[in-house]
Amino acid sequence: MYTHDVIVLGGGPAGGGVAAILARAGKNVAMTESVAYGGVCPLRGCNPKKVLLSGAEAVHMAKGLAGKGVRGALAVDWAELMEFKRSFSDPVPESARKAYADMGIDVRLGEASFTGPETVSVNGETLSAPHICICVGQTPNTLDAPGCEDLPVSDDFLELEALPRRVVFIGGGFIAFEFAHVARQAGAEVVLLNRSDRVLRKFDPVLADELVKASVADGIDVRMEHPIHRVEKTGKGYVVHCGEGGGDRVEADMVFNCTGRRPALDGLELEAAGVEFSRHGVTVDEGMRSVSNPSVFALGDVADQGAALTPVATIQSQVAAANILEPGSATVNYSGVPNVCYTVPPLAGVGLLETEAAALGLDFEVKETNLADSFPWQRLGEKAGRARVLVSEKEDRILGAHLLGHNCEEVVNLFALIIRQEIPLSKVRDTVWAYPTCGYYLKYMV
Structure with missing residues (x-):
């Protein structure tokens, strides 16, 4: 006997989107979240990142207008900026949890794992439903090099109490470039290390190269074809050994692993539910349903299709909800989905x-x-x-x-x-x- 009509694993934009639609449609919905309600975007991603970017944009604009009617040096007060950021992110978990509870959703906090095709365990209790939606998002990649096991990641950058004077960002994607620009405009000495000769591969390569030039012009030391060989922790900070054969040394006060993210599948015990997956995420069809277990859907960054973007999670949640209410009624249209790298x-x-x-x-x-x-x-x-x-x-x-x-x-x-x-x-x-x-x-x- 089922305890719910639908179980949603994850309280971010994807999980919240599908849960809200189904609850409003009269379904008995349970939603679990392992960290905090709201998800990566409002808590540890898009929103807090853009708040920090506000300071970088202001400094950049003042520099551009220097000698054109604007005088005086503008500077970022990191502590104040971080406090401003927290004014947005700190209220989210309780606000989101309450909003879902007010819809009649059974909200729970704890790690969830499958125990069968239509059952999950949360805090030692077994929940069952004919439909289960996996919406657990992604987690930062690990960096396979000595000394890189416990390097700070993007979550840590967004919680920095003070900005280090010398910062290294490892990676050539969204996260590395965006944080490099924030840190540089805030006054840090910044080095960005990319393992290959290409960065920001989802974007037009000509414009990506133009952004590299603009980054260098703003004082960011961008080093292409600089794979990481090892990172050494010293009493004063870090030494990054990189480049061909590891012959280059970069000293820094802090080093961030910004090499991307992967689907957060560890601990879900997908095998117990017969759910197929790969390193790209849960294998789903065009209606967001698992190809191997028709009771399971996967939405957002954890699915093996669609860009890892909040708007994509939103449209996928709408499609999944439609197919739960009326099987086979909807497919995802990925046309016209924009990508933005929020650099300066x-x-x-x-x-x-x-x-x-x-x-x-x-x-x-x-x-x-x-x-x-x-x-x-x-x-x-x-x-x-x-x-x-x-x-x-x-x-x-x-x-x-x-x-x-x-x-x-x-x-x-x-x-x-x-x-x-x-x-x-x-x-x-x-x-x-x-x-x-x-x-x-x-x-x-x-």
Whole structure:
């Protein structure tokens, strides 16, 4: 006999999204969370990161306007900024838990693991349901090199009481670049070590290279093809041995492992439920249902499809809820999902990359625009800004849009709307935009 209609493992955006929909539909829902309700994004990811970025953006803008009517040096007070960050993140766990409880959801705090195809154990109690949703997200990768076993990770950076003078970030993805920019604008000496000759592989490679140049211009020491051989803890901090043969030495007060994240599957005992998985996550179909156990769904970062982004978790939770209420009624549409790397300046993209469009044999051209030479960027003293937009005259549509520069995290939303809703290129060109805004210059990008 089932104790609930649905059990949701994880109280983040994916778990909260599916649980809320099903509870409102009258289902008896239990939700478990092992750390704190709210999930990575509002507690240890997107939101606190952007609060810290506020200080970096202000310092960067003041630098850009120096000698253009703005005087005086602006500096980040790390302790005050961290306190400001906590004003957003600290209330979330109890607020989220209460919100779900008020919906009638049976909220529990504790580690959950499967004991059978339709049963889980939480704090020694067995719960059962015909539908179980795995929404436990991801956990930081480990770094396979001597001395790297216990290096601080992104969670630790977001809780720093004081910013070290010399900081090393290991990695070449979102997390490494975003935190490197925050730390640099806050006054730290920053080194970013990347093992290969490419960074930010989900983004347009031309613009990723431009961001590297902008990072270096801002004083970040970006070292490509610098794999980590070992990290030595000393009485004064760390020594990172890296590069070819480990011959380079980088001394730092703190070193952060920012080499990405992996699905948090450890301890779930998925084998007991007959749930197939890989290093990419739980194997699911286009309706977010496990391919090996029809009673189980996986949503958000723990699933083996879709980008590890909060908006993706949201649409996946909607699809899973629809399929629980009416089996086979919904599939996920990943078209027009934008990516943003919140550096200074930010890097953004949506739709197809140039290599992807070429592999599909599509007829297109890449329209390039130097945004740094355009008024909305010039007025702020911005030195980096570029757009690369894939347009198909033959099909009358925009295939992809890739942007680097001030406010591109907002402009990319316009392109996301255009691509997801399949707005014809001719209609975009006929649109009237407010002047003089960053969005106005979209007319020149297409």
